[in-house]
Amino acid sequence: MRPIILASASERRKELLAQLIGKKFEVRISSYDEDVVDGLGPVELVMYHSREKALDITNDLTEGIIISADTVVVCDGEVLGKPENEEHAKSMLSQINGRAISAVTGLTVMDAASKKVITEHEMTSIWMRMMSEELINDYINTGEPFGKAGSFAIQGKGAILVERIDGDFFNVVGLPLFRLSKMLEKFNINVLGH
Template sequence: MRRIILASASPRRKELLRQLIGDNFLVSPSSYEEPPQPDLAPEELLIRHSIGKARDVAKHFSSGIIISADTSVLYNGEVLGKPNFPEKAEEMLKKLNGRKFRVVTGLTVLDLDSAQEISESESTDVWMSEMDDEQILAYVRTGEPLDKAGAFAAQGKGAVLIERIEGDFFNAVGLPLFRLGKILEKLGVSVFDESFS
């Protein structure tokens, strides 16, 4: 069995990867700093960040497959990252209230044994339901929107805010499992391998 390394401290990504391969992976969060690069399209920027994270973690391992991702919400050409405080979460939710937006993830899989690196992006369209100010504040008070791209968690209480999703649901959570599975296949790793049971 190949060693799989998740270059993320995200509990959501850990849980999603666990769905694919059980507990057969290591977690090694990246210390990569995401430099602002305003000249890049958002998809390209997210891919660059995922590459940076994978390569940062690669410094600590001599073999294995490193998986890294960077996810953001795009609305009206604006990249909405993770709010660090309630007021910012409220502001983001008011922007997205009753509107369609995209969740985009840059995904990199780096095979240290073959020196292959595959990076792709995944986009998912999301329609948020209309909420009044009290509903937005109530959701913010749960604390769930903090540290989530776009200030919502599709897999948590935020699920009741999502009217519709078109594309990979798991991408909206932070790790596009379909695309990840296809990339792993290209590297000769099947999630159906008995060792991942």
């Protein structure tokens, strides 16, 4: 059986992949630097980053199925990554306050032996609630916005900031499980029988 490798340091992605396939995978953290690439829109950017992460991991492998992902939040066409500090988190939360935004994930699955690679994307629409300055400050004080695209975590306390979503909930968390399962099928991996 081919080993499955998750190219991510994200605890959320580890938990979601374990939910999908059990604990039968290893984690390797890519050294790829996710800087903004000029001229790429949000969809192209996350697909590019996820593919580059997979390629970076593949350099050291002769076998295995590599899974990598990159997720951003998009508001009015602007990519909102992870906040650098408290002020940046406050700025982002103020920007998405009461707005419709999108979570966009680029997802790559690659076979290290054959070099077969598939890269796709998933987009989920999110409607944020109206937030008072006090609510924004209280949320920032939880520490949860840090390390999260768009400065919120829908799977945590940030759930109270989200009025509704249209699309894959797991995509907002960082790993669209339905799309991933369909991609793994193209590599002859049945997640129920892995």
